[in-house]
Amino acid sequence: MTRRLLTVLSLCGAIALPGSAGWQSAGNVLDHRTEHSGDLRIEAENLTLTISVLAEDLVRMRYVPHGRSGTDSSWAVLTQQWAPVRTRVIDSAGVLFLTTNQMTLAVHRNPLRLVFLDPAGTIINADDRAKGMSWADGETRLWKEMPEEEYYYGFGEQAGRFERKRTHMTMWNSDIPAYGPDTNPLYKSIPFFYGIAKGRAYGIFLDSPHWSSFDMGKEARDQYSFGTQDSVLTYYFFYGPEPCKILERFTQLVGRMPLPPRWSLGYQQCRWSYASEKRVREIADGFRKRTIPCDVIYLDIDYMDGYRIFTWDTEDFPDPMKLVKDLADDGFRTAVIVDPGIKVDSSYHAYVSGMDRDVYVKEPDGSLFVGEVWPGRCAFPDFTDPSARLWWGEQFADLVSVGIRGWWNDMNEPSVFNVPSKTIDLNAMHHGHGVSSSHAANHNIYGMQMTRATYDGTLRHRPDERPFVLTRATYAGGQRFSAVWTGDNVSSWEHLSLGLSMCLNLSISGFTFVGTDIGGFIGYPSGELFARWLQLGVFTPLMRAHSVINEPNKEPWEFGEAFTDINRKTIELRYRLLPYLYNAMRVSSTTGLPAMRPMVFAYPEDPRFTLESRQFMFGDGLLVAPILSPGTRERIVELPAGLWYDFWTAELHEGGSTITVSAPLDRIPLLARAGATVPTQQPVQYSDESPIDPLSVHIFLKPSGADSTEYYEDDGISFQYREGGYFKRTITHLQLSDEIRIQLGRAEGTFIPPERRLVLRIAGAGFTPARVTSGGKSIPRAPHDSSDLADSTWNLDAESGVIVVMTHDSSSYLEVSLKR
Ligand code: MIG
Numbered sequence: 001m002t003r004r005l006l007t008v009l010s011l012c013g014a015i016a017l018p019g020s021a022g023w024q025s026a027g028n029v030l031d032h033r034t035e036h037s038g039d040l041r042i043e044a045e046n047l048t049l050t051i052s053v054l055a056e057d058l059v060r061m062r063y064v065p066h067g068r069s070g071t072d073s074s075w076a077v078l079t080q081q082w083a084p085v086r087t088r089v090i091d092s093a094g095v096l097f098l099t100t101n102q103m104t105l106a107v108h109r110n111p112l113r114l115v116f117l118d119p120a121g122t123i124i125n126a127d128d129r130a131k132g133m134s135w136a137d138g139e140t141r142l143w144k145e146m147p148e149e150e151y152y153y154g155f156g157e158q159a160g161r162f163e164r165k166r167t168h169m170t171m172w173n174s175d176i177p178a179y180g181p182d183t184n185p186l187y188k189s190i191p192f193f194y195g196i197a198k199g200r201a202y203g204i205f206l207d208s209p210h211w212s213s214f215d216m217g218k219e220a221r222d223q224y225s226f227g228t229q230d231s232v233l234t235y236y237f238f239y240g241p242e243p244c245k246i247l248e249r250f251t252q253l254v255g256r257m258p259l260p261p262r263w264s265l266g267y268q269q270c271r272w273s274y275a276s277e278k279r280v281r282e283i284a285d286g287f288r289k290r291t292i293p294c295d296v297i298y299l300d301i302d303y304m305d306g307y308r309i310f311t312w313d314t315e316d317f318p319d320p321m322k323l324v325k326d327l328a329d330d331g332f333r334t335a336v337i338v339d340p341g342i343k344v345d346s347s348y349h350a351y352v353s354g355m356d357r358d359v360y361v362k363e364p365d366g367s368l369f370v371g372e373v374w375p376g377r378c379a380f381p382d383f384t385d386p387s388a389r390l391w392w393g394e395q396f397a398d399l400v401s402v403g404i405r406g407w408w409n410d411m412n413e414p415s416v417f418n419v420p421s422k423t424i425d426l427n428a429m430h431h432g433h434g435v436s437s438s439h440a441a442n443h444n445i446y447g448m449q450m451t452r453a454t455y456d457g458t459l460r461h462r463p464d465e466r467p468f469v470l471t472r473a474t475y476a477g478g479q480r481f482s483a484v485w486t487g488d489n490v491s492s493w494e495h496l497s498l499g500l501s502m503c504l505n506l507s508i509s510g511f512t513f514v515g516t517d518i519g520g521f522i523g524y525p526s527g528e529l530f531a532r533w534l535q536l537g538v539f540t541p542l543m544r545a546h547s548v549i550n551e552p553n554k555e556p557w558e559f560g561e562a563f564t565d566i567n568r569k570t571i572e573l574r575y576r577l578l579p580y581l582y583n584a585m586r587v588s589s590t591t592g593l594p595a596m597r598p599m600v601f602a603y604p605e606d607p608r609f610t611l612e613s614r615q616f617m618f619g620d621g622l623l624v625a626p627i628l629s630p631g632t633r634e635r636i637v638e639l640p641a642g643l644w645y646d647f648w649t650a651e652l653h654e655g656g657s658t659i660t661v662s663a664p665l666d667r668i669p670l671l672a673r674a675g676a677t678v679p680t681q682q683p684v685q686y687s688d689e690s691p692i693d694p695l696s697v698h699i700f701l702k703p704s705g706a707d708s709t710e711y712y713e714d715d716g717i718s719f720q721y722r723e724g725g726y727f728k729r730t731i732t733h734l735q736l737s738d739e740i741r742i743q744l745g746r747a748e749g750t751f752i753p754p755e756r757r758l759v760l761r762i763a764g765a766g767f768t769p770a771r772v773t774s775g776g777k778s779i780p781r782a783p784h785d786s787s788d789l790a791d792s793t794w795n796l797d798a799e800s801g802v803i804v805v806m807t808h809d810s811s812s813y814l815e816v817s818l819k820r
Contacts, residue, residue, distance in 0.1 A: 023134045024065065029109035032096060034089065040098060044112040047133070054082040056102040057239045058249050061114070063142075063232060065135050070232040073433050074207050075384075075445040076477035078255040103239045116202065116237060124202050124239060125195065128223050133233060141227025142235065146217045150197040151610050152224075153243075153600065155214060156190025156476075156509045157486060159183050162501035162598070162613030164193070168218040172211050173444050173473045175415035175422065177488035178522045181498055187413055187487045189444040190476045190509040191226070192250060194243055199605035203238035203246040205253070209445040209475060229440065243601045244593055247508060251592025254477030257512045259589040262716030263333055264406070264468040264483070265581055266295025266687040267571045268544035269555065270335075270517075273302035276316040277323050283555065284332055288685065290557055292568045293575050295686045296406055296544075297327065299336045307375035308343050310350045310395045324403035331686035335406025335468070336399060340414050340450055341378030344370055350395055354381065359388035361428050361439065369428040371416035380414060380424055383449035384432025384442050392450075393457015400461040407454050409471040409482065412447035447473025451481035464718050470542070476510065483513035483542050491520025496533050497628045501613040503540055507594035508601050512585065515542025522548050527559030528630055528665065531566050535668035536626040538574040539618045541585060541595050566666040572683040579679040579692060579713070584619040586712045595619055603640045612638065621676025621700070621709075622647065625661065625669040634662045635669060643674035643764075645700045650763040650800035672700040674764065675707035677731050688716065694757035695809055699733050699742060701764035706734035711744075714751050727751045727811065733762075740765055740818040747811035757791070758809035760816055763802045769794070769818040774807040776815070782806075 027045025035041055035050075042049040052060040062072065090097040096107040103124070106115040113127040127133070128143035135141065152164040160167065160181040171189035179186060191206040193214070204226070206212060212228035219225070227233070236253065238246040269287070274280045280297060287294040303320075305311040312320050324334045342351050342360075354360055360379040361369045370377050382388045396407075416423050426440040432449070439446075451471045458467045469482035478484070486502045489495045499516035506514045518537045519530045534556065537543040547554040556567035574581075584595040597617040599609035615625040615637055623644065625637045642655040647670035653659050661669040672678060678698040684690055692713070714726040726749040733742050742760055772779050772794045782793040789795060789806040796803050805816055 023136045025134045026063075026112040026132055029096070029107065029112050032107075038084070038087075040089065042096075042107060042112065047112075049112065049133075051098065051105065051107075053085050053087050053098065053100060054236075054253075055249065056085055056100040057245070058253070059098075059103075059105055059237045060234065061237065062234045063133050063140065065140070065231070068231040070230065071433065071435060072234075074234075075209055075448065076207055076254045076475060078477065078480070079253055116239065118200075118239065118241070124200070125237070128225075131223075131225075135231075135233075138231070139227055139229050140231065140233035141225055142233060143223050143225040146220075146222050146224045147197055148222075150195050151600075152193055152195055152216050153598065154190070154193035154203075154505055154509045156192070156506055156511070157186045157188040157484075157502055158505050159186060159498050159502060161611075162504060163611050164216050166217050168216070169214045170211070171213065171444060173413035173423075173447055175411065175413050175472075175487075178490050179487070181494070187472045188447075188474050188478075188484065188506075190474075190506070190511070192476055192509050194246060194508065196243065196600060196604055196610075200241035201243040201246055201604060202240060203236075203250060205236040205238070205250060205476065207234050207236065207476070209443065210441055211443070243508070243604055247510070247594075247601075248592050251479075251510050254510060255480040256510075256592045257479040257585070257589055259466065259586055259721065260483070260513060261466040261468055262578070262582055263295045263687045265541065265578060265585065266543075267293055267574060268296035268298065268335070268542070269294055270298035270544055270546040271300065271554070272547065272549045273300035274298070275302040277318065280323060280327070284327055284330055286555060286557060288330060290564065290568065291685065292556055292564075293571050293683065293685050294332065296333045296335055298406070298408060298544075298546075299334065301337055301339070301374055303336060306343065307339075307373075308345070308348050308350065309338050309341075310399065311348070320402045328403060331689055333405040333468075334403065335408055335470070336404050337408040337410050338454070339373060339411040340380055340383075340409075340446075341371070341373035341375060341411065342381065343375035344368070344377045344379055351379065353395075354379065354391060357387065357391045359385065359391045361424055361430060363425065363428055369425055371424060372418035373411060373416060381450075381453075382430050382432070383446060383453050384430040386432070389449065389453035389456065392453040393460055396454075396458050396461055400458060405465075405468065407458055407467065407469045409447070409451050409454055409469060409473075412450045412471060413443075413473040414446050445475045447471055448475040448478040448481070451478060455481040466717060466719065470544075474511075479511045479513065483515070484511050485514070485542060485544065485546075486516045488521045488548070489517050491523035491525040491529065493529060493629055495520055496529065496536065496626075497614070500536060500616075500626065500628070503596055504598045504613055504616055507596040508598060510592060512588040512592075512594040512596075513541045514596065515540040515544055517546035518543065519545050519547065519554050521546055522551075524551050525554070526630070527563040530554070530556070530559055531563055531570065531665060532627045532668075534567055534570045536624075538570060538577065538668065539596065539616075539622075539624045539626070541581065543574055569666055570668075575683045575687070576680045577678075578687060579681050579695065580619060580622075582716070583679065583710070583712050587619070599638070599640070606640055608638050609640075621673050621678055623671040623673070625671070627663050627668065633664060634660055637661050637669060637671065639671070643703060645672045645674065645763050646670075647672050647698075650802050652764060672698070672763075674700050675702045676700045677707070677709035677711075677733070679711055691754045692756060693754070694759045694806075696759040696761060697731065699731075699760060699762045701733060701735060701740065701762065703764075704735050706732055708732035713753060714749075720751070724749050725751045727753055729811075738820045742816040744814040746813045752811060753809070756809050758807050758814075759789070760805040760807070761802050762805070762818070763800070765801070765803050765818060767820055768796055769803065769820065771819040772803075772805060773817045773819075774805065774814065779805070779807070
């Protein structure tokens, strides 16, 4: 079935591609001028190119072939106003140089070709000499030189290899269940990538919601190209050289993930379907009676009346309000699936009100576009239209008042069952941006606009709470509205690896809140596979297990008692790490940097990481090395330069090396960078069961010098943090010759956590302190074998050498000192 779908898809690509005969090229530059806006306008023989310098490291190019036009608007770009940039234009024989402090763009005149250079004059990226930017009927394309030493990353959701050189990728949001490593396209289109050569990176964003494609040296050895079935071509060029700098800039351009509600970072349980109130209650009890933590339970399509969105199956769910309230009392949030397809049924309120408000996608003659999905014949809201989005948002009133708090957007590629194209008629019409345009021109942003309508709409119903939306389809910048999962994967070891590299590429494409269907959607995992998948899930911001219908139960306790214990311990680890994860998410909401960071992204200069996708950084302090194959009880880890600690044993390793770490079935290999600070908490049954107490801060000392981290906390749910309602302090540790000092800066912000204990777990001191002080007062060493430390005492863990100090947390400055 997968294969058939694929054939259909490539066929539809071929039909939509109106013959690649008759490519035209830019020709020579005739003239240029600097416009009032500061843009540089280049007139070539056959096209106009507008170059806008948005920042010293960011330039936008817009190519409009003569005789063509297109509205200059974007669904992705958020920041329109950029601070003025000082640029210089130097006109020299045959070349026009446009220079900022961070890069130079050389516009070659005969013919028009662009070359990007760093301040030292080294070429970062160059148009292919023969083709450059060219176009044919209904398609525009840009060819670039491809240096041998350059490698490619990002491109959003890509199965198969993590590094993307020598692949051809299409961007066309597609519903492909049980996809494989060669399946492309998939559900999401994020036409953004990095080129990294010898540690130096640039980024390119092709901003087009049309069918588009990237050929990274598959067609030609020394060229790559990207193009779109739009009549014009707009792309952005970012210069690093650090990849993280590019991502910060890219997410400044297209927006960042808002800080999610803290509960959405708890463990989430899903299945197609928990199809009755009785079964949902059993699942909830299943977690609580086994003391396996869980925050969210999902209702898949069977909660509805005949798959009519915004309705309930009143037989199986006679009293949703009571169910959801009982679940809430037990610490669960309930999430429901909502698909875009609205059943054509004149007795169905959503359909009727949508008709009244004229919200649906239409055929060119103005009649309703109808396509078949789960409910049968359906109309599709035109999410590009602001009034349709408003209408969509209003439909959530009842679900919100029932108490639903999570919004799972599925089938929004959009997927349509009964037509060969598997989606909305490409000629059907949308009406966003005040103009009418075909589905072909809006396909790849349909899902993103659905999440936008869902986010904004549910927010309007509860303006004081952060919405949680999860989607399958989206477009660049969609992280502003929703978390994502990687669709219908398979219960196999291969898919465990695949999911990891998909999450890594999504993460560096702007999508921080990512995860896979833990355990695999289609098929049935062994206990071992499920356990290993769950362990990796601790380190994916979205930690959600899911299963297709008609497979035996896959909840974490379904694999025998030994695995139940292992899985409990794994989920407890997630809850212990919540403060660290929440901090990573907060960093991402302000910088765009993801929680899951590919090695090459964090350490671009280390050539060992060019192709590495079997280990990754989690935040800036932890290195995760998941077990991805059966029967494996140890694995190799490539350590970046510096010193590294085994998170579990505090064993110290010299970096720049390859080590073997043990990985018993109940433990995922985890390392901490010397200098890292990792805040953790007590395990709880759900994220807000009780306030953090104690806050346990793991400090991994550097052999000398200082390091510091910001610690952030807030109420986890409201928007108060935007008005100062947070608790933020710097935690610094420094090594002096005869002393180790930990300084917790005075907390900023008006959020005050309840009184609580503070435990410092200091690894790497290498001595037994002669004296420990907290806030200037000496504190005693605890009696030898007490594992539970009394207030204001310290102890030394004999095995690991970790020094544990128990003190009190407050908002004031606190200094803890360990004297030799
Ligand atoms: O056509 O709602 O990817 O997670 O369980 C299948 C049923 C529709 C696809 C989603 C999957 C979900 C399923 N959906």
